[in-house]
Structure formats: structure tokens, C-alpha cells
Amino acid sequence: MAYTPLFSEVLTKVGKLKTKKQKVEYLKQNNSDALRMVLKSSFDPKIVWQLPEGPVPFSPNEAPEGTEHTVLASEARKLYNFIQGGNNALTQNKREMMFVQMLEGLHESEAFMIVDAKDKILHKTYKGLSSAVVKEAFNWDENYMLIENTNAEYDQYAKRANV
DSSP states (O other), X not given: OOOOOOHHHHHHHHHHOOSHHHHHHHHHHTOOHHXXXXXXXXXXXXXXXXXXXXXXXXXXXXXXXXXXXXXXHHHGGGGGGXXXXXXXXXXXXXXXXXXXXHHHHBBHHHHHHHHHHHTTOHHHXXXXXXXXXXXXXXXXXXXXXXXXXXXXXXXXXXXOTTX
16 A cells, blocks of 8 residues: 655645745645645635634644554544534534544644644745645635636546546
């Protein structure tokens, strides 16, 4: 089975690449629904997190990478619980408790990455990551929506009959 890098690894590598073209290509190579959700939640000003801004009181998971921790690639499906309009049935206390539990299950680097996404500062933590790079990599317009009629196809859903 091929190694799938953590999102924090992907964004760290993006920061080390020299040109915008290289950064865009690397994001395209690692494109997934989950990565797009995380990046959109950080860059799109219309997405409002229903969590307090700033540091989150949690105990980082110190398990080595690739061992006893969850990965953001699978946990991203729960992010709607923390976004305005996502799950209004949750009380604020329950929402914050769920967020802390999710962070404590993730690898430490991904936990801090999602906290930065919540505070909309991913571009400050991962140098070289910008709205222009993200928009070009995922073929998004100024509203962070997929540009229509561009024949853009997200690889993970290409040619799958069960979608």
C-alpha cells in the first residue's frame, strides 16, 4: 500500500518548494476531499468556525507518526460539526468537547494544523501557502468554488461508478 502523507507533511513540503508552479503541482498530486475541506475552511472568509479563537486546551498525541493516532484525512468528515450552519443541534459545550477529542486523537502536527485552520492562519504557519496557490491548485474562483466548464476532474472520483 502506498504511503499517504499527513496533511501537515503536505503543507510543510509546499512551504519548501520554490516556485508557485511547483506548489500548485504538489497540491494537485495530494488532492483529496479532506485536504480541500481543511484548506477551504482556513482561506474562505464565508466559512465561520463556531469555536473560540486562539489556542485550544488539549493534550497532544505524542504517538509516533503512522502509529496510534487518527489522521485528518479521515477525521475531516467531522469538521461540519464545528462550522457555522453545519450542526446546529450541538450545544457549544458539546461542540468544543468533540473538537478537543478529535485533536487529541490526531497526530500532534495535524492537530496544531487544524487549530491554525480554525484561526485562519494556515498561511502564516506554512510559508508559501497562499490563497492564490490554493485557488489555482484546486481550480477555485474568488468564492472558493470550483470553476465550471474547465474539465477539471478530481482524481479520487474520476471514473468511479458508485459516486
